Amino acid sequence: MVKIALIGAGKMGLSHLSILGAHPNVEIVGVCDTSKMVVQVLERYSGYKCFSDYQKMVEETHPDAVFVSVPTKYHYPMVKELLKRRINVFTEKPFCLNPEESIELAQLAKAAGVINQVGYHNKFVGTFREVKRLVKAGAIGEITHFQGEAYGPVVVKKKSETWRSDPTEGGGCLMDYASHVIDLINDIIAPIESCKGSILKSIYSKNVDDSVYALVGIESGVSGVISVNWSDETYRKMSTSVTIIGTEGKIESDANELKVYFKGDKFPKGYSKGWNVKYVTDLTDEVAFYLRGEEYSAQIDYFIKSVTGENSHDINTFDSAWKTDKSISLIKKQSSYV
Amino acid sequence: MERIIFGDNQFFAVNHISDEKSRAQSIKFKDDSAIIKTLDIAIASGINTFMCTTHDRIANICEIIRQDPEKYQDFKIYPCMPYAHKYANAVTELGIAGTLKQYVPGNFVSSLFKGGMAYVSKDFISIMELMVDAEMKMFKGINTPVIFLQNVITDLLLGLGMNEFLIGFANYVRQKYNAEPGFITMNLPKLLDVLEKGGITNPIICTSINKVNFRMSGGKEIYEKTLREGRCRVIAMQVLGGGAIPASEALEYVSNLPNIESILFGASSKQNIENTVETIKYHDQKNKERLITRYNEYEDQYASPVSAVN
Numbered sequence: 001m002v003k004i005a006l007i008g009a010g011k012m013g014l015s016h017l018s019i020l021g022a023h024p025n026v027e028i029v030g031v032c033d034t035s036k037m038v039v040q041v042l043e044r045y046s047g048y049k050c051f052s053d054y055q056k057m058v059e060e061t062h063p064d065a066v067f068v069s070v071p072t073k074y075h076y077p078m079v080k081e082l083l084k085r086r087i088n089v090f091t092e093k094p095f096c097l098n099p100e101e102s103i104e105l106a107q108l109a110k111a112a113g114v115i116n117q118v119g120y121h122n123k124f125v126g127t128f129r130e131v132k133r134l135v136k137a138g139a140i141g142e143i144t145h146f147q148g149e150a151y152g153p154v155v156v157k158k159k160s161e162t163w164r165s166d167p168t169e170g171g172g173c174l175m176d177y178a179s180h181v182i183d184l185i186n187d188i189i190a191p192i193e194s195c196k197g198s199i200l201k202s203i204y205s206k207n208v209d210d211s212v213y214a215l216v217g218i219e220s221g222v223s224g225v226i227s228v229n230w231s232d233e234t235y236r237k238m239s240t241s242v243t244i245i246g247t248e249g250k251i252e253s254d255a256n257e258l259k260v261y262f263k264g265d266k267f268p269k270g271y272s273k274g275w276n277v278k279y280v281t282d283l284t285d286e287v288a289f290y291l292r293g294e295e296y297s298a299q300i301d302y303f304i305k306s307v308t309g310e311n312s313h314d315i316n317t318f319d320s321a322w323k324t325d326k327s328i329s330l331i332k333k334q335s336s337y338v
Numbered sequence: 339m340e341r342i343i344f345g346d347n348q349f350f351a352v353n354h355i356s357d358e359k360s361r362a363q364s365i366k367f368k369d370d371s372a373i374i375k376t377l378d379i380a381i382a383s384g385i386n387t388f389m390c391t392t393h394d395r396i397a398n399i400c401e402i403i404r405q406d407p408e409k410y411q412d413f414k415i416y417p418c419m420p421y422a423h424k425y426a427n428a429v430t431e432l433g434i435a436g437t438l439k440q441y442v443p444g445n446f447v448s449s450l451f452k453g454g455m456a457y458v459s460k461d462f463i464s465i466m467e468l469m470v471d472a473e474m475k476m477f478k479g480i481n482t483p484v485i486f487l488q489n490v491i492t493d494l495l496l497g498l499g500m501n502e503f504l505i506g507f508a509n510y511v512r513q514k515y516n517a518e519p520g521f522i523t524m525n526l527p528k529l530l531d532v533l534e535k536g537g538i539t540n541p542i543i544c545t546s547i548n549k550v551n552f553r554m555s556g557g558k559e560i561y562e563k564t565l566r567e568g569r570c571r572v573i574a575m576q577v578l579g580g581g582a583i584p585a586s587e588a589l590e591y592v593s594n595l596p597n598i599e600s601i602l603f604g605a606s607s608k609q610n611i612e613n614t615v616e617t618i619k620y621h622d623q624k625n626k627e628r629l630i631t632r633y634n635e636y637e638d639q640y641a642s643p644v645s646a647v648n
Contacts, residue, residue, distance in 0.1 A: 011429045018497025022528065037435055041462060045500040159431055236351050236360070237423060256355050279355040281552050281582040290524035290555040291493050 002307050005030040005063035007054045007078060008070035009038050012092055012119070015291060016067050019300050021046070022289035026304060029061040054078060064088060065115065065307050071163040072170025076101040083108040088115040090303045094179040095321035097170055099329050102322035109318050115306045117299070117313075118321035120183045122240060124295035124302070126283030127258040131242060131251055132188045134260065139268050141248030143189055146224040148181035152238035154230035158204045165205050172208030174200055174328060178228040180240055182331075183324040185224065188242065192216045192224070192327035195334040203231045214331045226331070256280050339387070339484065339542070342618055343416070343573060344380040344611075345604035346390035349373050355581045366606060370398045379608045381413065383615045389416040389544075389573075389602055391488065394424075397476035404479050418486040418522060419473040426490075442468045463506045470510060484542055485511045486520040496529055504529075505536035518542055522575070525555045527564050540570060544602060547574035549583050549591040565597045573600040585610075586617055593621030 004026050006017055013033070020026045032054040033039050039050040051057035058066065065088035068078055076096050082089050083105065095118050096102040109116040122128050134140065154177065155165075163169040170176070186192060198214035211229035218224070230238075241254040249262040258278045265273060287297035299316070306313035347353070351364035367373055373395070377388060390396050396417075403410045428437040442465055474485070487507050495503050508519035520542040523529045533541045546553035547561060553576055554561045565572065577592045578585060592601060601618055605611045 010434065011426070014494065014498070018494045020497075021499055022497040022525070035433075035435060041500075042498075045462070045502055046498045153427070154430060162431060162433065234361075234364075236364075239357055241357075254357050256353075256357060279582055281355060281550060281579055286551050286554065286557055288556055289493075289497060289528070290553055291497060292490060 001027040003029045003064045006067040007032045009033040013069035030057040032057045083112050086112045090117045092119045094175050099326040102325040106318040106322045116318040117303045117316045120316050121295040121299050124298040125255045126280045127253045131253045140246030143222050143246050145245045147243040148185045148226050150181045150228045150240040151232040151235045153233040155204050156233040173230045174212045177230045178212045182327045190218045191323040193219050195330040198331045198335040200335040339600045342385050343387045343389050343600050343602045344385045345602050348604045348606045386412045387414045391421045392419045392473045393421045400476050414481045416484045422490040467510050484518045484520045489522040492521045492523045524553045542571045544573035546576040548579040550579040552579040568597045571599045574598050575602040589617045
């Protein structure tokens with residue numbers, strides 16, 4: 001049994017707890033949260049040992065790994081403390097407020113020799129995994145341009161302030177929403193290393209951006225457009241998509257549907273010339289416990305298997321999340337010149 | 339429960355395999371009249387049960403139904419609560435405590451927080467009951483013989499081991515609404531074990547059942563085994579595997595499984611609704627004939643000598 005403790009039982013934390021609670025190889029040894037009410041419910045109905053001080057929790061419960069699902073600004077100090085104690089860490093995205101903090105943690109994790117993972121769950125979505133496989137195999141030739149998009153109804157009116165509306169806590173569309181798209185592009189093609197222009201626009205929020213539009217580049221000369229808006233209520237829930245144009249074809253994919261066009265007679269097994277459509281149902285492995293998308297269960301199972309040494313542990317490492325933080329910071333910096 | 343139940347995903351742009359199709363649906367069903375028109379087609383095809391989430395727009399539909407009691411005399415609604423996105427968005431905006439304050443009617447939660455008193459366990463069950471009442475308001479005067487807990491909540495509670503809320507929901511729905519409790523889940527075998535342990539025997543469970551293993555946690559085999567054991571009244575949903583299987587093949591598979599009481603499906607066009615109903619009826623008829631043949635063969639082989647002895 002892998003002994004797990006969790007810090008931060010908010011929306012993502014509860015989702016993680018539920019999936020962890022159903023995992024056959026996990027024992028939840030402690031939960032830490034600042035809300036008295038949440039703690040009482042978890043103690044009374046789930047029977048978890050709860051704490052308000054995460055250091056005390058770690059000292060008392062000796063977990064093999066800790067899940068960190070607190071506002072972004074706390075990731076750095078908490079993860080650093082956990083790494084000092086050589087504890088395996090799963091932390092929510094985005095990783096840190098800036099790439100300086102991220103690289104420090106990535107290096108600390110490497111030095112400590114512990115398993116480290118960040119919750120960019122899109123990498124466990126069947127369609128996006130297949131996009132990566134196709135791109136890495138050169139199936140659509142040389143990549144020339146891409147478009148990464150995400151739209152959804154998070155902030156659709158002027159409303160009360162939470163940590164998500166505070167830039168110093170890691171709020172805003174770029175950090176919270178666009179990070180998913182940037183991380184996907186970084187993984188599927190290569191890390192975004194330049195930004196030629198970007199607009200961070202507030203629509204309803206007072207202090208943070210509600211949309212991000214950026215013209216970006218990758219070292220190899222590939223160009224791309226990032227277009228993300230979390231104030232778009234024409235979407236029922238977050239919709240993330242990538243379009244990748246290559247010399248031999250084109251890929252359009254979201255989390256449900258993958259469309260690939262092959263120009264010529266060279267195409268991978270299972271595909272044909274012209275348009276091909278595949279659905280996530282064909283590309284997804286079943287999970288042992290389903291809560292809100294196979295990818296959420298799959299990323300946790302992957303982390304647990306990394307801790308027990310059953311996989312190569314190379315998805316969503318701190319190192320990859322640091323590169324994403326670097327790309328985010330480029331886009332942010334460029335926007336201040338506008 | 340009726341053999342065929344009509345669902346509501348198509349009305350609210352829920353499509354598991356295509357964002358494009360979901361956009362088209364949200365355009366098609368922009369007006370409530372389009373929903374009613376489709377419901378009327380379903381009723382004309384012989385379906386009298388509509389299973390729907392407690393989406394704001396369902397309140398309008400309920401109003402239309404209430405205004406025409408004669409036309410909707412035999413019509414039943416199975417409410418499924420809550421409409422999860424409403425709460426998920428609220429939690430992002432207001433936090434968990436703020437969401438409770440917003441959605442639990444009356445001053446119950448505020449006074450809990452203000453008083454700073456230690457909450458006793460009964461309070462949380464009471465909060466849940468108040469939330470059920472809030473969701474049920476829109477169905478006043480409508481026949482709701484089964485009331486469901488949505489899968490995101492069922493499965494969240496299941497994973498958290500908060501079984502008391504699941505049992506509490508069942509008890510409350512029985513007692514207050516004189517209705518059967520139902521549970522939607524993506525984890526049939528695990529949920530059934532928990533409900534049975536909580537004293538709920540032969541529960542109504544709506545769950546993914548399809549030929550391609552889509553959203554059948556733990557795999558098709560364990561689901562088929564659970565079905566054979568006949569420990570629960572199952573409504574099969576997502577029988578098309580999110581659209582990945584041709585309808586006729588999908589319906590044949592699910593129609594031939596044992597102990598599936600009802601099949602839930604949603605469709606937008608008259609043709610799809612009628613085809614689905616006919617296909618299910620066709621397979622049911624074939625199964626019936628097969629049973630009769632088998633019974634007759636049995637009779638021929640064993641029954642006559644026995645009766646001769648008697």
